[in-house]
Amino acid sequence: MxxxxxDQSVDREDILWAAAEVLHRNGYEATTMKDIAAQVxxxxxxxxxHFKNKDFLLLSVLEVGLDLTIAKLEAIESSDMTCARxxxxxxxxxxxxxxxxxAVGAAMVFEIRALLNASVAVRNGDSxxxxxxxxxxxxxxxxRDYFESLFRNTVEAGMAAGEFRQVDAAIxxxxxxxxxxxxxxxxxxxxxxSGEEVADVMVDTWLAALRV
Amino acid sequence: MxxxxxDQSVDREDILWAAAEVLHRNGYEATTMKDIAAQVxxxxxxxxxHFKNKDFLLLSVLEVGLDLTIAKLEAIESSDMTCARxxxxxxxxxxxxxxxxxAVGAAMVFEIRALLNASVAVRNGDSxxxxxxxxxxxxxxxxRDYFESLFRNTVEAGMAAGEFRQVDAAIxxxxxxxxxxxxxxxxxxxxxxSGEEVADVMVDTWLAALRV
DNA sequence: GAGGCAATCAAATATGGGTTCAATTATAGA
DNA sequence: TCTATAATTGAACCCATATTTGATTGCCTC
Numbered sequence: 001m002x003x004x005x006x007d008q009s010v011d012r013e014d015i016l017w018a019a020a021e022v023l024h025r026n027g028y029e030a031t032t033m034k035d036i037a038a039q040v041x042x043x044x045x046x047x048x049x050h051f052k053n054k055d056f057l058l059l060s061v062l063e064v065g066l067d068l069t070i071a072k073l074e075a076i077e078s079s080d081m082t083c084a085r086x087x088x089x090x091x092x093x094x095x096x097x098x099x100x101x102x103a104v105g106a107a108m109v110f111e112i113r114a115l116l117n118a119s120v121a122v123r124n125g126d127s128x129x130x131x132x133x134x135x136x137x138x139x140x141x142x143x144r145d146y147f148e149s150l151f152r153n154t155v156e157a158g159m160a161a162g163e164f165r166q167v168d169a170a171i172x173x174x175x176x177x178x179x180x181x182x183x184x185x186x187x188x189x190x191x192x193x194s195g196e197e198v199a200d201v202m203v204d205t206w207l208a209a210l211r212v
Numbered sequence: 213m214x215x216x217x218x219d220q221s222v223d224r225e226d227i228l229w230a231a232a233e234v235l236h237r238n239g240y241e242a243t244t245m246k247d248i249a250a251q252v253x254x255x256x257x258x259x260x261x262h263f264k265n266k267d268f269l270l271l272s273v274l275e276v277g278l279d280l281t282i283a284k285l286e287a288i289e290s291s292d293m294t295c296a297r298x299x300x301x302x303x304x305x306x307x308x309x310x311x312x313x314x315a316v317g318a319a320m321v322f323e324i325r326a327l328l329n330a331s332v333a334v335r336n337g338d339s340x341x342x343x344x345x346x347x348x349x350x351x352x353x354x355x356r357d358y359f360e361s362l363f364r365n366t367v368e369a370g371m372a373a374g375e376f377r378q379v380d381a382a383i384x385x386x387x388x389x390x391x392x393x394x395x396x397x398x399x400x401x402x403x404x405x406s407g408e409e410v411a412d413v414m415v416d417t418w419l420a421a422l423r424v
Numbered sequence: 425g426a427g428g429c430a431a432t433c434a435a436a437t438a439t440g441g442g443t444t445c446a447a448t449t450a451t452a453g454a
Numbered sequence: 455t456c457t458a459t460a461a462t463t464g465a466a467c468c469c470a471t472a473t474t475t476g477a478t479t480g481c482c483t484c
Contacts, residue, residue: 002449003461029241171413175391182390201383209421
């Protein structure tokens with residue numbers, strides 16, 4: 001009943017992935033600290049050694065997922081392909097991310113509302129914690145907006161370059177992201193199509209929607 | 213502290229809409245019976261006069277939302293327009309539903325997982341209730357599949373008729389529904405575009421994606 | 425206007441879940 | 455080898471929440 005041997009100990013990372021997994025299955029409110037802990041063979045109490053509380057844990061999951069996705073997108077954006085190529089690669093990358101790690105993908109999508117309501121710190125009356133959380137949450141949403149802008153900018157650039165037809169880039173971008181996010185809901189490993197194949201269909205669909 | 217005068221009494225319907233509202237704001241698990249009750253000036257206890265328990269209440273909300281949407285879609289499907297016209301109308305109808313009643317729309321989307329996990333009856337050990345719930349839930353999911361099929365069939369019919377290019381109808385349909393569902397997440401009354409206008413963009417986008 | 429049903433509530437119950445705490449042990453470094 | 459630190463735990467705490475119960479009162483019908 002104490003520290004585990006080094007070869008079976010878990011770190012922050014492990015907990016994050018486990019949490020993503022459980023979060024995907026149950027949703028934030030329905031996910032208990034015990035559930036998450038069980039996934040890594042810990043007790044609920046142990047989680048508090050790694051995270052301040054449940055809200056921070058959730059937020060960390062979302063941050064990690066978002067960062068991973070953004071990193072891939074940035075690499076594509078800074079390449080020198082045509083806008084159409086770029087957009088295609090971005091779509092593929094996003095969809096593959098979602099299918100490859102449904103947990104994080106779905107968490108990203110569905111737990112954001114929980115994040116908005118998050119208020120454990122407030123309930124506790126610990127205003128320092130509450131402030132820190134508010135700040136991090138704000139940063140997260142800013143980053144999510146940035147994520148969205150990577151797609152939107154590419155769409156707009158493509159229109160400017162005459163590669164795409166004229167559309168309401170903001171709405172079309174959100175339609176696109178909605179379609180991708182939704183994949184995390186219905187996609188099942190071992191189904192008719194692989195993640196790559198779903199991604200192919202998406203790329204084809206959106207490029208068709210935008211073709212001049 | 214008893215029955216309210218007839219002119220201010222609430223019925224099942226009122227509670228359902230109120231619940232949809234709160235559910236949209238907070239999500240299933242974070243929504244308390246008290247929250248819902250407050251929305252209609254009742255106490256939590258009173259809700260149990262109208263619904264067996266929280267799970268049944270949620271399920272009822274989803275059923276109502278789905279039924280409304282399906283009714284509109286069926287009317288369109290049974291008309292004698294071209295497939296393209298039909299699909300356009302279906303998209304418009306769906307998107308307008310979502311923007312016009314974000315509560316139900318979002319509940320539809322986001323609370324389905326809660327529905328999957330729903331287990332109050334089970335927790336209670338009341339197996340009669342559990343069975344009844346399981347049956348209704350099953351029916352709900354069947355109906356949701358039917359809802360999806362209304363779109364998919366139209367896409368397929370359009371392909372067969374040569375109105376649409378050849379695509380993976382199943383995936384494209386889900387992409388479409390994902391895009392629409394997502395509208396419930398970001399749409400805000402009083403934003404740059406009205407619900408109708410958003411619907412227009414969606415129609416345009418999907419018909420473009422499918423045009424030969 | 426009496427009886428019965430419908431709708432409501434306050435209060436009590438039970439339980440689950442987040443969180444804290446003090447104690448315990450592995451590990452790394454001196 | 456000794457010590458400080460990191461990781462982990464069981465148990466306790468506290469509170470919010472779903473649900474039950476029994477009583478109360480408006481309303482409709484005969």
